[in-house]
Amino acid sequence: MTQAQPESASAATLSDPNSRSTEFVAVQGGGETTSAASLLIAAYLLMWGLLFAFVFLSWRRQGRVETRIAELEKAIAAGGGDGSARQ
Amino acid sequence: MTGTKDKWFYGLLAATAAIFAYLIGYIFLVTPLAQLQAGGLAQKIFYFHVPAAYAMYLCGGVCCIASALYLYRPTDARDAAARAGADCAVVFGALVLGSGPLWAKKAWGVYWTWDPRLTTTLLSVLVFVSVVMLRAFAGNGEAERKFASALGVLGTVTLPIIHYAVVMWGGNHPTVITKTGGGLRHPAMSHALLVGFVAMTLLAGLLLWSRARLSLALSRVARLEEQAIATGQIDY
Numbered sequence A: 001m002t003q004a005q006p007e008s009a010s011a012a013t014l015s016d017p018n019s020r021s022t023e024f025v026a027v028q029g030g031g032e033t034t035s036a037a038s039l040l041i042a043a044y045l046l047m048w049g050l051l052f053a054f055v056f057l058s059w060r061r062q063g064r065v066e067t068r069i070a071e072l073e074k075a076i077a078a079g080g081g082d083g084s085a086r087q
Numbered sequence B: 001m002t003g004t005k006d007k008w009f010y011g012l013l014a015a016t017a018a019i020f021a022y023l024i025g026y027i028f029l030v031t032p033l034a035q036l037q038a039g040g041l042a043q044k045i046f047y048f049h050v051p052a053a054y055a056m057y058l059c060g061g062v063c064c065i066a067s068a069l070y071l072y073r074p075t076d077a078r079d080a081a082a083r084a085g086a087d088c089a090v091v092f093g094a095l096v097l098g099s100g101p102l103w104a105k106k107a108w109g110v111y112w113t114w115d116p117r118l119t120t121t122l123l124s125v126l127v128f129v130s131v132v133m134l135r136a137f138a139g140n141g142e143a144e145r146k147f148a149s150a151l152g153v154l155g156t157v158t159l160p161i162i163h164y165a166v167v168m169w170g171g172n173h174p175t176v177i178t179k180t181g182g183g184l185r186h187p188a189m190s191h192a193l194l195v196g197f198v199a200m201t202l203l204a205g206l207l208l209w210s211r212a213r214l215s216l217a218l219s220r221v222a223r224l225e226e227q228a229i230a231t232g233q234i235d236y
Helices: A004-015 A019-020 A036-079 B001-031 B039-073 B076-107 B116-136 B140-171 B187-231
Strands: none
Touching: A004 B187, A036 B039, A036 B076, A036 B187, B001 B187, B039 B076, B039 B116, B039 B140, B039 B187, B076 B116, B076 B140, B076 B187, B116 B140
16 A cells, blocks of 8 residues: 555656656666667668669659550551651 | 660669679678767668768759750750759658668767758758659649759759858768768778768669650650640540
């Protein structure tokens, strides 16, 4: 019963975000929140993910555009146009 | 001619892949850890972060020169180079702005702070994003192209400000690369950074090449569509 009062006080403190400026309460299993290894892995995954996504989207769009060019050239050739374009 | 160009492209691709494989192995197996205040293990982000920033400058430079040339005398090739430069500057800017905060979390304790170099980098990337958005959504007309070119020149003007921001206004951002030799106190660190610069230069070249090719193809589609509409082959 004598333990109950401090425990409930700690719980109240933990639920109040403003209390961090005036007191610190011991918690179980705190430890470091962000390890260097996890940040390093996150950075490398982010960088490579971005690069591969960009390359994949460019490649897919290039394929669609080339298909469209072929369609248009075919349509123009069928109609008697020369299909040339300024470069 | 296309076959020769393709051979060069795939040769460059193979060289880039090989140098990146070497770089990753070297960073993790040979390069020593930096002091904890610099981020410890997280400091290894530096060997990609800084070369990515350099690649952003490079692509921004391409965008600026091609945009200025386009404003002087418009051609599809100049427009394609300007557009590719802006696209790639955004990609490398995203790599810088994505990797930097993860390193900063360990070294500074926060993901982001309104440090002069961080703020000017964000500003520059946003200018290049506006060029990309303008070209993507405002059409492919001459006026839109010229407006995007002017914006591309403006975006590149902000790049030297990023570089000198730390010197002029101070801030948290480290300045380990200097004219007097820099602050990398181990030969393996300098070597990893140098290889990083070479790898990012090759990667920037590849991405610029492929995006310029895509932009040229898009211009060709626009002209073929105009021609097909004029001759009544397709309806719009």
